[in-house]
Amino acid sequence: MGSHEHSHEHSAAQPLATRIQHMTGLNPLKCYQCGKCSAGCPMATETTTRPHDVMRLVARDQLDRLTDADGLWLCLTCETCTSRCPNGCDPARTMDALREILAARTNGKNHNAIRAFHRSFLTQVRNHGRLFEMGLIMSYKLGGGPMFADVTTTPSVLARGKLGLAPHNVKGLEEIRRIFEACAAQEDGA
Amino acid sequence: MSIGYFPGCSLHGLSREYDESLKAIAPALGLELVEVNDWSCCGASSAHSSSHLLGVALPARNLAQAEDQGIAEVVAPCAACYARLAAARHEIAGDATLAGHINKVLARDFRNSVKVRSILEVMKGALPAIGSKVTHPLKDLKVACYYGCLLVRPVEVTGGYDDPEDPSSMEAVCKAAGATPVKWNRRLDCCGGGLSMSRTGSVVRLGAAILKDAKAAGADAIVVACPMCHSNLDFRQKAMAQRGAWDGEMPILFLTQVVGLAMGLDAKALGLGRHFVRTDSVTTRPAPVAAGEVG
Numbered sequence: 001m002g003s004h005e006h007s008h009e010h011s012a013a014q015p016l017a018t019r020i021q022h023m024t025g026l027n028p029l030k031c032y033q034c035g036k037c038s039a040g041c042p043m044a045t046e047t048t049t050r051p052h053d054v055m056r057l058v059a060r061d062q063l064d065r066l067t068d069a070d071g072l073w074l075c076l077t078c079e080t081c082t083s084r085c086p087n088g089c090d091p092a093r094t095m096d097a098l099r100e101i102l103a104a105r106t107n108g109k110n111h112n113a114i115r116a117f118h119r120s121f122l123t124q125v126r127n128h129g130r131l132f133e134m135g136l137i138m139s140y141k142l143g144g145g146p147m148f149a150d151v152t153t154t155p156s157v158l159a160r161g162k163l164g165l166a167p168h169n170v171k172g173l174e175e176i177r178r179i180f181e182a183c184a185a186q187e188d189g190a
Numbered sequence: 191m192s193i194g195y196f197p198g199c200s201l202h203g204l205s206r207e208y209d210e211s212l213k214a215i216a217p218a219l220g221l222e223l224v225e226v227n228d229w230s231c232c233g234a235s236s237a238h239s240s241s242h243l244l245g246v247a248l249p250a251r252n253l254a255q256a257e258d259q260g261i262a263e264v265v266a267p268c269a270a271c272y273a274r275l276a277a278a279r280h281e282i283a284g285d286a287t288l289a290g291h292i293n294k295v296l297a298r299d300f301r302n303s304v305k306v307r308s309i310l311e312v313m314k315g316a317l318p319a320i321g322s323k324v325t326h327p328l329k330d331l332k333v334a335c336y337y338g339c340l341l342v343r344p345v346e347v348t349g350g351y352d353d354p355e356d357p358s359s360m361e362a363v364c365k366a367a368g369a370t371p372v373k374w375n376r377r378l379d380c381c382g383g384g385l386s387m388s389r390t391g392s393v394v395r396l397g398a399a400i401l402k403d404a405k406a407a408g409a410d411a412i413v414v415a416c417p418m419c420h421s422n423l424d425f426r427q428k429a430m431a432q433r434g435a436w437d438g439e440m441p442i443l444f445l446t447q448v449v450g451l452a453m454g455l456d457a458k459a460l461g462l463g464r465h466f467v468r469t470d471s472v473t474t475r476p477a478p479v480a481a482g483e484v485g
Contacts, residue, residue, distance in 0.1 A: 023242065025285075042380040042396055074392070077235045078339035078380035083354050099239045117388040121236035125248070129230040131199035140387060149390065153428070160464045162204045171228045179251060182295040183244040
């Protein structure tokens with residue numbers, strides 16, 4: 001298995017397929033549009049950018065259309081597409097790379113709730129080292145999630161002893177923060 | 191056998207009964223669970239959706255902790271934790287450049303020596319022990335074994351301990367517990383995973399389809415081995431009913447609870463009272479046959 005040029009040793013001026021290949025070591029142009037990925041995709045009925053559409057838009061260098069499309073954000077990362085691809089294209093990993101590229105674009109108009117959830121989740125991990133579920137719920141609601149969803153169910157979760165009220169901080173919290181910073185620095189091309 | 195234990199955040203929170211039931215059955219299975227020191231979050235889908243390097247580094251920090259403890263292999267009962275730890279190990283092993291970045295980010299001498307096992311892989315290995323410890327076989331209990339996404343795929347990451355399209359390890363464990371697995375269609379479909387909070391409607395659609403298929407196949411309960419599957423199928427049954435997508439009550443059991451019940455362990459010790467859908471239909475079953483009648 002050859003090592004790939006990891007991370008952002010590529011520029012926005014390059015064709016999208018080339019950028020993806022630099023990030024993942026996978027060649028998106030190998031996709032021959034059989035559609036097997038989309039046939040198994042659990043979210044295919046909710047989006048117009050199914051996995052094979054995403055692969056096609058990458059091949060056609062249509063980053064703007066991907067930015068506005070919902071498919072990347074609805075992806076459940078269930079790996080069905082990747083498991084079934086007869087050509088080793090790994091659509092799931094390709095979509096991870098695309099989300100990474102698009103995360104830098106602040107104008108993504110779609111699916112702010114899902115992006116807000118990811119941000120809140122990672123903030124909890126960065127602050128505590130572990131996910132503090134109660135903190136996630138609060139931070140997600142304040143950070144753009146639906147404010148009143150689950151307000152009626154939260155007490156029943158508490159009654160079952162399922163939600164801790166105070167976060168648990170890991171001892172290696174400094175290390176966790178250093179990992180977050182080092183990853184960000186590495187991906188900024190340091 | 192001593193094995194490293196990575197509980198993950200869910201098993202200390204929303205799915206603590208998974209942790210409780212695994213710890214309750216571990217001695218009988220001959221498993222000594224050695225918790226990874228000061229373990230931290232694997233990053234789940236949020237990390238790898240945002241930064242590939244972070245998505246590898248967060249699980250790698252835990253593998254490094256286990257390595258420093260002298261742990262040779264680690265079991266992660268949560269399917270998402272398992273997938274992230276196993277994918278990190280797999281990617282680092284196959285990519286020297288990435289391995290270099292990870293060592294730099296972790297600022298440790300990390301050798302990537304720890305093997306990652308799923309709960310199914312471990313339970314499959316313990317089948318003889320399970321069979322010998324069953325005192326209350328779950329006779330006549332029809333179960334739908336639900337694998338979901340990440341327990342058996344992609345096969346490059348799992349190492350192929352089970353078939354990614356036609357797995358059988360969960361059915362084998364349930365059979366050893368005396369239950370009868372039903373044949374059904376949606377055991378590998380995704381439950382909606384991490385979208386439970388941010389897009390509940392999708393989780394309702396996907397979960398209700400799974401519940402209806404299990405019911406149509408005659409299942410008395412669905413068996414899972416993932417905290418997110420459990421939450422989306424158990425906790426979200428109420429939301430499914432409110433939205434008119436589902437009108438039944440299907441108990442959702444962790445595989446560890448199934449094995450514990452078959453060993454005669456107390457429902458409370460197995461955390462069955464923490465579920466949202468009542469499990470009485472499973473726990474208040476006819477008393478086991480007298481010893482003399484056992485085959």
